[in-house]
Amino acid sequence: MVDKDGFRSNVAIVISDGRGKVFLAKRLGQQSWQFPQGGVDKGESADQALFRELYEEVGLESSDVEIIQRSKKWLRYHIPPSMQRKNSKPLCIGQKQKWYFLQLTGDTSKVCFDTSGSPEFDDWQWVNYWYPINSVISFKQNVYRNAL
Known part of the structure; x- marks a missing residue:
């Protein structure tokens, strides 16, 4: 929306491994890395979108994680x-995000x-907590810095 x-x-x-590392995913066919993210559908709460996107993007379910914050x-x-997609209506000039910090309680073999x-x-990897700030695409760096 x-x-x-x-x-x-x-x-x-x-997603944290509980030992100071966070889950960073590589965009399909690209060399860019980011945290999983996704849109909130009409009529959906942010919490509902979290668990839908978690499953759609990385194959993890609510039983595989615990919300820390x-x-x-x-x-x-x-x-x-x-x-920006100039022909889209309404024009989307950016994203407003609710950030979720999760602890992985399940097994990484479920990542799909x-x-x-x-x-x-x-692809994905565990990285040091602050690493994503400087590795994500430049226009997302400030929001990553503010969230982390």
Whole structure:
């Protein structure tokens, strides 16, 4: 859902291994890495979107994680004009995100990128907690810094 200001509602998912490492996923066919994230559908709560996206993007279910914390407010980032879909209505100029910090309680063998038939990622790794800030695409760095 895109709000009146042009920001799409979204959830961002940080999964911890409990030893100071976080789950970072590689975009399909690209060399860019990010936390899993996805849109909040109409009529869906952010918590519902979290668990839907967690399963669709990485194959994990609510029983595989524990919510440690969630952001109290929406954090925003702008999409550069050159990357905006100019023909979409309404125009989306960025994302507003609820950030979820999860502890993995299940097994990493359950990680699967093709549960929805259209995978967004093709690899993943455990990285140090602060590593994603400087490795994510530049226009997302501030929102990562503010969230972490």
